[in-house]
Amino acid sequence: MKLTDPKECISAEEIRNQIDKIDKQIIALYGERHKYVEEIVRFKDDEEGIIAHDRKKQVISDRRKWAEENGLDAGTFEKMYQILIENNIKRELELLKKKKSGII
Numbered sequence: 001m002k003l004t005d006p007k008e009c010i011s012a013e014e015i016r017n018q019i020d021k022i023d024k025q026i027i028a029l030y031g032e033r034h035k036y037v038e039e040i041v042r043f044k045d046d047e048e049g050i051i052a053h054d055r056k057k058q059v060i061s062d063r064r065k066w067a068e069e070n071g072l073d074a075g076t077f078e079k080m081y082q083i084l085i086e087n088n089i090k091r092e093l094e095l096l097k098k099k100k101s102g103i104i
């Protein structure tokens with residue numbers, strides 16, 4: 001991805017173009033992440049396994065740390081990952097239901 005250095009940008013429009021490029025790439029990566037989330041259901045059998053409480057805690061704590069290491073607000077990233085993981089759990093539960101009823 002070719003980006004102009006933030007300090008080199010000469011207008012708000014140029015800055016916003018860089019932000020759009022970055023977000024497009026971040027979202028493409030979340031698309032990739034989501035494919036793995038859906039496939040993990042092949043290795044899970046029940047609701048407790050889907051929620052995976054300890055893993056969920058670890059994921060959030062690592063993302064908090066990574067956010068801080070990048071000069072970002074840990075609480076913001078904790079909230080984002082809470083929402084993301086809650087949605088992933090819902091999706092995994094739907095897929096588990098389908099798996100159990102033989103649809104997939």
Ligand SMILES: C=C(O[C@@H]1C=C(C(=O)O)C=C[C@H]1O)C(=O)O
Binds near residue numbers: 037040084085
């Ligand atoms: C993907 C998993 O399932 C759920 C979703 C997670 C995630 O999106 O990172 C983490 C833990 C689980 O709550 C997993 O068990 O690793």
